[in-house]
Amino acid sequence: MSQDLIIIGAGITGLTAAYEAQRRGLRPLVLEASARAGGLIQTDHVDGFTIEAGPDSVLAQKRHALELIRELGLGDEVLDVRPPGGAFVLRGRHLYKLPSPSLLGVPLTWQALAQYDLLPWSARLRMALEPLVPARRSQEDESIGSFFRRRFGAATVDLIAQPLLGGIHAGDIEHLSMRALFPRLLDAERTDGHVLKMQGARAGDPQKQDANDRRGEAGFRSLRHGMGTLVRALEARLLPDAVRYASAAQRLEPAARGWRVRSDDATFEAPAVIVAAPAFVAARLFATIDAEAARLCEEVPYVSTVSVALAWPRTAIAHPLSGTGFVVARRASDVRITACTWVSSKWEHRAPDHVALLRAFIGGAHDPEVVDLEEDELARIARTDLERVLGINAPPVLTRVYRWRRAGAQHNVGQRARMEALDRRLAQHPGLFVAGSGFRSVGIPDCIADARAVVARCTIPAC
Numbered sequence: 076m077s078q079d080l081i082i083i084g085a086g087i088t089g090l091t092a093a094y095e096a097q098r099r100g101l102r103p104l105v106l107e108a109s110a111r112a113g114g115l116i117q118t119d120h121v122d123g124f125t126i127e128a129g130p131d132s133v134l135a136q137k138r139h140a141l142e143l144i145r146e147l148g149l150g151d152e153v154l155d156v157r158p159p160g161g162a163f164v165l166r167g168r169h170l171y172k173l174p175s176p177s178l179l180g181v182p183l184t185w186q187a188l189a190q191y192d193l194l195p196w197s198a199r200l201r202m203a204l205e206p207l208v209p210a211r212r213s214q215e216d217e218s219i220g221s222f223f224r225r226r227f228g229a230a231t232v233d234l235i236a237q238p239l240l241g242g243i244h245a246g247d248i249e250h251l252s253m254r255a256l257f258p259r260l261l262d263a264e265r266t267d268g269h270v271l272k273m274q275g276a277r278a279g280d281p282q283k284q285d286a287n288d289r290r291g292e293a294g295f296r297s298l299r300h301g302m303g304t305l306v307r308a309l310e311a312r313l314l315p316d317a318v319r320y321a322s323a324a325q326r327l328e329p330a331a332r333g334w335r336v337r338s339d340d341a342t343f344e345a346p347a348v349i350v351a352a353p354a355f356v357a358a359r360l361f362a363t364i365d366a367e368a369a370r371l372c373e374e375v376p377y378v379s380t381v382s383v384a385l386a387w388p389r390t391a392i393a394h395p396l397s398g399t400g401f402v403v404a405r406r407a408s409d410v411r412i413t414a415c416t417w418v419s420s421k422w423e424h425r426a427p428d429h430v431a432l433l434r435a436f437i438g439g440a441h442d443p444e445v446v447d448l449e450e451d452e453l454a455r456i457a458r459t460d461l462e463r464v465l466g467i468n469a470p471p472v473l474t475r476v477y478r479w480r481r482a483g484a485q486h487n488v489g490q491r492a493r494m495e496a497l498d499r500r501l502a503q504h505p506g507l508f509v510a511g512s513g514f515r516s517v518g519i520p521d522c523i524a525d526a527r528a529v530v531a532r533c534t535i536p537a538c
C-alpha cells in the first residue's frame with residue numbers, strides 16, 4: 076500500500092488524525108506500538124461492570140470531542156453526570172463538599188465563598204480580598220502554586236490548587252504551567268485585574284445551570300458503554316490495514332518522497348509524518364534529524380499513575396456517596412491515594428444494581444515509585460484508604476489494577492514557549508509534525524482538535 080501520511084501512535088490523537096486525513100481524501104497509515112488502539116483510553120467490560128482504566132469523560136465546553144462523537148453517529152450514546160453532582164476534598168479524615176457554584180475550586184458567588192468549609196475562616200477572608208491584590212504586570216508563564224499563593228493566599232495552595240488543579244494532571248503545582256493548563260484564570264487577571272467574578276444569586280440558580288447542561292454546554296460527558304466506544308468507532312471508519320499494530324516506530328529519516336519510518340517489522344515512506352506518540356518517543360525519533368527539536372521534546376516530563384477499580388455491595392459502604400468523588404489535599408491528610416471517583420454515583424450503566432463501583436488513583440509527581448509495587452500491594456493501598464475514608468466493612472467484590480507507566484505528560488512552566496520553539500524547528504523539516512498530549516493538548520477534546528488542525532496543515536504543500 077502506498078500512503079500519503081504516516082501517523083505514529085494510535086491513541087485518540089493518532090486515530091483522529093487518520094480519520095481526518097481519510098475524510099480529506101488521503102490514505103493514512105498509523106503505526107502503533109501496542110496490540111490495541113486507544114492509548115490511554117481503555118474500557119473493560121467485566122461481570123456487568125464497565126470499567127474505565129484511563130479517562131472516563133470529556134469536558135463539554137471544549138466542543139471538539141462531542142462534535143466528533145456526534146459526527147461518528149454516537150450522539151445517542153452520550154451520558155451526562157448523574158445528579159446530584161459535586162465533588163469533595165479530603166482534609167484530615169473529613170470530606171468537605173466544594174461550594175456551589177464554583178469553578179476549579181474558585182467560588183463564583185460570595186455565598187459560595189462564605190460556605191467554603193474546607194477553608195479556615197482566615198483563608199476565606201484572604202480569598203475575599205483577591206480583587207484588591209494588584210495584577211501582575213509580567214506576561215511570563217507562572218506555576219499554579221505561585222498563582223494561587225499570590226492571588227488567593229497561601230492556604231489555598233495546599234487545599235485547592237494542589238488537590239483540584241494539580242490532581243487533574245497528577246502533577247506538582249510548583250511546576251505545572253498556568254499558561255498551558257489554566258489560561259483563562261491568567262487572562263482574567265490580565266484583562267480585569269482580578270480573578271474572582273462574583274455573580275448575582277441567580278448564577279447559582281440550579282435551574283439556570285440545568286438549562287446550560289441541557290444545551291450541552293457545561294460539565295462532563297461520557298459514553299454509555301465507556302470511552303472505548305469512541306476508539307472503536309474511529310477504528311471502524313478507517314480503511315482496512317490503515318492501522319498497523321505491534322509496529323513501533325524506531326527510526327525516522329529523510330527520504331526521496333519525504334520521510335522514511337522504520338518500525339519493528341517494516342519500513343514505510345510518505346510525504347508527511349505526524350508523531351502522535353509521547354514526547355519522549357518523538358525525542359528519540361528526532362535525535363538524528365534535529366538535535367534541538369529532540370531536546371525540546373525530551374524536556375517534557377512524564378509521570379506514572381495507577382488506577383484501581385474496586386466494587387462493594389452498596390450496603391457495605393457507610394458513606395452516602397452522593398456526588399462524583401473526592402480529591403485528596405495531600406499535605407493535610409494521611410492517605411496514599413490521590414483521588415477517588417464514585418463511578419456508579421457519577422454515571423449510569425457502570426455497575427450491577429445495588430453495587431457501588433469506585434476508582435482510586437495512586438502515584439503521580441509526588442509518589443513516583445508506587446507504580447513499581449506489586450498489583451496486590453497497589454490494590455491493598457487503595458482498599459485500606461477507601462475503607463478508612465468511606466467507612467467500608469466488607470471485602471470488595473471486584474478489584475482491577477491498571478498501571479499507567481510514564482503516561483501523563485506534564486505541561487510545566489514554559490510548555491507553550493517550548494512548543495513554539497519546537498514548531499519553529501519543525502518548520503525547517505517540511506512534512507514533519509507533532510500532535511497530542513505530549514505537546515499542545517490537554518485532555519481528549521484538545522487532542523482531537525490538535526489532530527484535525529495538524530492534518531489540515533499537512534495536506535497543503537507536502538502531500
Ligand SMILES: Cc1cc2nc3c(=O)[nH]c(=O)nc-3n(C[C@H](O)[C@H](O)[C@H](O)COP(=O)(O)OP(=O)(O)OC[C@H]3O[C@@H](n4cnc5c(N)ncnc54)[C@H](O)[C@@H]3O)c2cc1C
Binds near residue numbers: 113116
Ligand atoms: C488515568 C488518566 C485519566 C484521564 N482522564 C481524562 C479524562 O477523564 N478526560 C480527558 O479529556 N482526559 C483524561 N486524561 C488524559 C487523556 O487520556 C489524554 O490527554 C489522551 O488520551 C492522550 O491521547 P494521545 O493520543 O495524545 O496519547 P496516548 O493515548 O498516550 O497515545 C499514544 C500512542 O502512541 C503509541 N506509541 C508509543 N510509542 C510508539 C512508537 N514508537 N511507535 C508507534 N506508536 C507508539 C502508544 O502505544 C499509544 O497508543 C486522563 C489520563 C490518564 C492517564
